Amino acid sequence: MSNHSEAAFEKQPMWAGGRSPFNISYGKLMMWIFLLSDAFTFSSLLVQYGAQRFSNVQTAVTTKWPDPASIFNHFPLMHGFHLPLLFVSVMTFILILSSVTMVLAVEAGHRNSKKEVQRYMFYTIIGGVAFLSCQAWEWVTFIHEGARLDGNTFGITKEGYDHLHSVGFGSHFEWDKAVDRTNGPVPFAALFFIVTGFHGFHVFSGVVINIVVYIMTARGVFERRGHYEMIEKAGLYWHFVDLVWVFVFTFFYLI
Amino acid sequence: MEFHSTPGEYDAINYVPHTESHGTKELWKTFWLLLGITILDFVIYFVMGPSGIRNTIFILFGLVKAYYIVGAFMHMKNEKVNLAMMIIVPTVFILGLIWVMLYEGGAITDLHTHDTNKAKTEVHK
Numbered sequence: 004m005s006n007h008s009e010a011a012f013e014k015q016p017m018w019a020g021g022r023s024p025f026n027i028s029y030g031k032l033m034m035w036i037f038l039l040s041d042a043f044t045f046s047s048l049l050v051q052y053g054a055q056r057f058s059n060v061q062t063a064v065t066t067k068w069p070d071p072a073s074i075f076n077h078f079p080l081m082h083g084f085h086l087p088l089l090f091v092s093v094m095t096f097i098l099i100l101s102s103v104t105m106v107l108a109v110e111a112g113h114r115n116s117k118k119e120v121q122r123y124m125f126y127t128i129i130g131g132v133a134f135l136s137c138q139a140w141e142w143v144t145f146i147h148e149g150a151r152l153d154g155n156t157f158g159i160t161k162e163g164y165d166h167l168h169s170v171g172f173g174s175h176f177e178w179d180k181a182v183d184r185t186n187g188p189v190p191f192a193a194l195f196f197i198v199t200g201f202h203g204f205h206v207f208s209g210v211v212i213n214i215v216v217y218i219m220t221a222r223g224v225f226e227r228r229g230h231y232e233m234i235e236k237a238g239l240y241w242h243f244v245d246l247v248w249v250f251v252f253t254f255f256y257l258i
Numbered sequence: 259m260e261f262h263s264t265p266g267e268y269d270a271i272n273y274v275p276h277t278e279s280h281g282t283k284e285l286w287k288t289f290w291l292l293l294g295i296t297i298l299d300f301v302i303y304f305v306m307g308p309s310g311i312r313n314t315i316f317i318l319f320g321l322v323k324a325y326y327i328v329g330a331f332m333h334m335k336n337e338k339v340n341l342a343m344m345i346i347v348p349t350v351f352i353l354g355l356i357w358v359m360l361y362e363g364g365a366i367t368d369l370h371t372h373d374t375n376k377a378k379t380e381v382h383k
Contacts, residue, residue, distance in 0.1 A: 057363030113279035
């Protein structure tokens with residue numbers, strides 16, 4: 004039935020049944036709707052970050068919001084150098100690159116080229132794993148400096164520190180180590196872990212989905228099916244993860 | 259594009275429209291664009307001091323990147339306008355959430371600032 008022209012398609016009543024009103028497969032439509040709901044989830048997390056930052060005031064226990072440049076200024080094998088934004092830019096580059104290989108896999112799928120799909124899916128998986136490794140390094144460095152879900156070494160006054168200790172929190176950091184930092188309230192580290200962690204979990208599930216799709220491609224499932232629609236669905240998810248990272252990068256590191 | 263005159267022919271669950279490759283040229287163009295904007299982000303971060311204007315630039319750049327990711331990488335440009343509207347228009351609710359929460363944050367700031375001043379004057383008296 005694929006010989007009908009587009010004009011004939013347009014003439015058909017859109018919601019009268021017998022056709023897909025969006026000319027899209029069921030699975031892809033559901034993926035779009037899921038991504039919309041996921042966009043709401045991520046935006047509520049980021050907006051919460053904004054609200055915390057907006058409501059931040061100098062009190063007896065905390066001072067200003069920390070300056071990201073003075074905290075995320077490390078780079079692997081470059082110990083002791085002040086290199087703000089560099090590592091996270093490398094992470095952004097990795098994610099953009101893996102997005103390109105993903106979209107190339109989708110394009111190869113349109114040409115039913117099994118070999119190319121497999122190759123680009125492999126590159127995408129490598130990119131995802133590289134990004135996750137970078138994030139693990141970032142987290143380890145941050146935790147090593149005293150960041151915890153329930154406390155923040157970055158931005159606490161002496162009074163705040165003494166109070167935290169008197170109620171049993173914050174025993175993992177020393178005041179002497181905390182003073183050379185710019186200051187901020189407790190949710191700073193907590194929000195970082197929750198938002199980048201939620202994003203990292205999306206990357207992780209994206210890598211798992213990509214591995215499953217890679218194995219299915221290698222076993223010729225899509226070749227037998229006659230189309231590589233599944234690559235497109237996995238691709239939509241993967242690009243969405245990239246999209247979210249754009250905003251995490253903007254709000255956590257740039258601003 | 260295909261349609262079926264009789265409802266029985268159309269299988270909503272297994273229907274997959276025929277898609278064709280649009281080539282890789284546009285995709286690579288989008289990649290260089292995204293990379294360029296990210297490098298520009300990096301440069302502006304060090305050239306400009308922190309300010310409201312700089313933050314606005316970063317947010318606008320983020321939206322431009324989002325446009326190209328959704329449009330080119332997610333092929334939204336090639337989808338039906340119906341679908342694009344259905345997915346993109348509901349995100350205006352996010353603007354509402356941003357407005358409400360930032361207003362709330364600002365109100366908390368005012369509250370705290372007010373209390374701190376009050377506490378200070380009481381101590382000085």
